[in-house]
Amino acid sequence: MKEITILSGKGGTGKTSVTAALGSLAGNAVFCDNDVDAADLHLIFQPEINEAYTFSSGWNVTINTTKCTRCNSCLDYCRFDAIRTMSDGGFVIDPLKCEGCRLCERICPANAILAEENKNNHWFVSSSRFGPLVHAKMGIGSENSGKLVTRVRQKAKEIASGSDSRFIINDGPPGIGCSAIASLSGINTALIVIEPSKSGLHDAQRLIELIQSFKIEACAIINKYTINDAFTSQIEKYLEILSIPVLAKLPFDKEMVLAMTEGKTIIEYNPESEISQKITHVWEGLARKTG
Ligand code: SF4
Numbered sequence: 659m660k661e662i663t664i665l666s667g668k669g670g671t672g673k674t675s676v677t678a679a680l681g682s683l684a685g686n687a688v689f690c691d692n693d694v695d696a697a698d699l700h701l702i703f704q705p706e707i708n709e710a711y712t713f714s715s716g717w718n719v720t721i722n723t724t725k726c727t728r729c730n731s732c733l734d735y736c737r738f739d740a741i742r743t744m745s746d747g748g749f750v751i752d753p754l755k756c757e758g759c760r761l762c763e764r765i766c767p768a769n770a771i772l773a774e775e776n777k778n779n780h781w782f783v784s785s786s787r788f789g790p791l792v793h794a795k796m797g798i799g800s801e802n803s804g805k806l807v808t809r810v811r812q813k814a815k816e817i818a819s820g821s822d823s824r825f826i827i828n829d830g831p832p833g834i835g836c837s838a839i840a841s842l843s844g845i846n847t848a849l850i851v852i853e854p855s856k857s858g859l860h861d862a863q864r865l866i867e868l869i870q871s872f873k874i875e876a877c878a879i880i881n882k883y884t885i886n887d888a889f890t891s892q893i894e895k896y897l898e899i900l901s902i903p904v905l906a907k908l909p910f911d912k913e914m915v916l917a918m919t920e921g922k923t924i925i926e927y928n929p930e931s932e933i934s935q936k937i938t939h940v941w942e943g944l945a946r947k948t949g
């Protein structure tokens with residue numbers, strides 16, 4: 659079983675449309691949406707949820723000002739400077755600074771500090787017309803996206819192992835944050851979708867550095883290459899220097915958007931289109947190389 663993660667240095671490159679199109683060609687595969695902060699593969703896959711789970715994303719710590727005796731202990735103990743004094747002399751915890759270590763809860767002599775587990779992240783095991791899909795929904799302001807990606811990937815692996823699937827296809831997150839790092843570990847191939855623009859090239863460079871630090875084989879697709887010929891050739895030259903093969907250059911085509919609005923992949927929407935032909939070719943190459 660081989661694992662492929664499709665990533666982009668930034669949002670809006672068309673990564674999910676490409677992932678879904680490859681997915682509709684893959685046959686015996688398990689899919690995993692690693693873009694847990696803004697999951698959207700389900701919009702095309704339209705999965706039926708079979709199992710739903712809660713994922714904890716740390717602790718929400720608050721001070722009960724009525725119980726607080728203003729002894730100052732929590733202020734002294736907090737190593738993250740997360741406790742602030744208010745104008746009335748009381749205390750408040752800054753949720754942006756609080757690391758949820760719960761030390762203040764333990765040392766408070768008045769039992770005035772309450773730590774509640776954040777349980778607003780959810781993940782799902784679903785079935786779809788292309789195969790099993792493991793996906794997640796992070797709560798607003800939640801953290802631990804990297805750990806959630808690791809969890810959904812672990813489940814996808816279990817399903818793939820139990821069903822003799824040939825591939826796991828991950829729709830990776832944009833950027834180089836925790837969830838991108840978590841979506842790269844242990845995979846066989848990273849496919850980068852790059853848009854020909856200044857920011858597209860810059861963000862792809864940062865992503866490639868990250869992928870290379872993992873010593874993972876990389877390949878690329880330049881999407882919407884017709885929108886900027888100059889940047890397209892700049893990207894091609896850059897990738898050539900790094901020996902990263904460009905598997906396809908896909909033209910800008912509004913059918914990609916129309917397909918998405920109908921909840922279809924481009925392969926389903928118009929199998930005869932130039933993009934469909936090229937993506938089919940990409941998948942055949944990937945399957946040969948990784949299969
Ligand atoms: S340790 Fe407890 S009682 Fe003391 S200031 Fe903090 S919250 Fe108030």
Ligand code: SF4
Nearest residue numbers: 736756757759760762
């Ligand atoms: S839980 Fe830890 S980090 Fe948060 S306020 Fe208490 S001591 Fe500080």
